[in-house]
Amino acid sequence: MKWTQAFIPTLRQVPKDAEAASHQLALRTGLIRQLASGVYSYLPLGHRVLLKIIGIVREEMNRAGAAEILMPALHPAELWKKSGRYEALGEDKISFKNRAGHEFVLGPTHEEVVTELVGGSIQSHRDLPLLVYQIQNKFRDEARPRFGIIRTKEFIMKDAYSFDTDDAGLDRQYQNMSETYHRIFSRCGLTFQVVHADPGLMGGKMSQEFMVVCPYGEDRVAHSDTGYLASLDIAGRSQPPSSTPPAGAAPTEIFETPNLRTIEEISSRFKVPPGSMIKTILYMADGNPIAACVTGDSEINEAKLARLVGAGKLLQAEPHQIREATGAPVGFAGPVGLSVPVYADWDVLALTDAVTGANQADRHLKHVCAGRDFQPFKTGDIRFVKDGDVTPDGKGTIRLLTTMEIGHIFKLGTRYSESVGAAFLDDSGVRRPAIMGCYGIGVNRIMAAVMEEHHDEKGMKWPAALAPFDLELLSLNPAEPEVEQAAGKIYGELLGEGIDVLYDDRDERAGVKFKDAELLGIPFVLVVGGRSLKEGKVELKNRLTGTTEILEFPGIIGLLQERLKAASRAAS
């Protein structure tokens, strides 16, 4: 394709709204343009990259035995009510009513639709197992789109769903998808990690996330050099020893803290380190009030807390519920004398001289000692892990890494096959719900992740497998007829050989073309210029290695093909 026909609006300066490297580069190289917050157009170069990614995904999914389908983006709201997820969709739902007054949801994911589809089409255990997938735009009204195409309201997802007769079948499909995902992300040139995620509270099913370490990700994982790796909702730590109060420790004492509610306010006003304060947060666990305590320098992890409590639904208490439970307004809760069950983090047990709320307006307690002044109902690990925590096996030191989730696989079980309906008759004639799994990949996120990983100060360095073109042909000074002719001839021959080439035929100065070529980051740039042309030579620049090779006529095309093949072999 010729540059002058390609619609590649490169930018010299970085648009001020872009912060992440992938966002800046995607804008500067003319891959994307924003229409609204979290809503983007993909221009020819961006679209080509997406097609390359989709090509790899499709190839690997097909190889894995998955059958491609295409489901609608328009879902009757009724279907979501049937599965019970209509409410759970909440604010993220994008929906509208048609002229007949029927509500439709723009599909944020497709468990309901695929279960409806498959449920209506299978009858016997002989129809299973089944594995289907699609590549399609999803819609979620994200409260906060971020970092260009890393988190958008409309995004491209590959979603796959498996249906089996038993758990062993599900295990096989899950393993198959896990291996397929490894192949897909590797072929895309990504360095990734697989992290066990919160299995959720329904049935203890398994879930794993495929993560890329990246400063502009929106997840974090706990990692140690002893090989520990876990998402924060399940990341544990070793249990610290609890302390016993020193003999003759001071008794608790109430002190006045007018209008001082937060850890920071008390800490700075009374010079108490946050680590020796007890933060007490009230929750409603399946409708019953409970209190959770961590040290003032920690944050409660609600997933961990929910597991300790054994609660299905955990919500932060409303102000009136806090007042009922503690007898005080928000900001003065503490574990001492509290009538609701107290769930305390291990760290709290180590405090022998703590400050915490007195359960009275404008008052706190000091010299509080866990075990002496209050007895937790249960203790455990309920806070987010922090840098420096010790891994559960006691051997490693935890470091937090910022990561981007590019894929996830999940053993669903029968949640949707029961609620929406997908059942089969087993070999003894008993009607049973299919065992499901679901497997997602964020296609535009792969693009962003690759851009985060493969660039330098000059611009992109696309892995051969995803580059928008195999080769850029760059003619210096097209005003010289010999150069123009030679470049045109080479362009024609490359096209004839089926090489995907971008021909920079613009009437621009050499510097502009070189800079743009480096910015675009197509792996190979073939430079045709008057100087070397006189000696019957052209130059082949390798953007990835930064090296230049001189090629001589004739035989250029053949050599190029060798280089391109070698590059794509190296990538796969």
Next chain:
RNA sequence: CGGGAUGUAGCACAGCCAGGUAGUGCGCUCGGUUCGGGACCGAGAGGUCGCAGGUUCGAAUCCUGCCAUCCCGACCA
């Protein structure tokens, strides 16, 4: 949804505090000179200063409200 910031030409910004004909750099158009690493000279085009209301003889500038976008956090089936 809480906190912070920013909206002036395609992009990046100045002007606002101290109200008085809307500017700079890059890009763009035309002419000329250049031409292997983001050229130079000359002449141009391009803006309801985010929107609405108010104050004032007069508002990009002061006041009020709204909207949009970005960042931190909450959320993320």
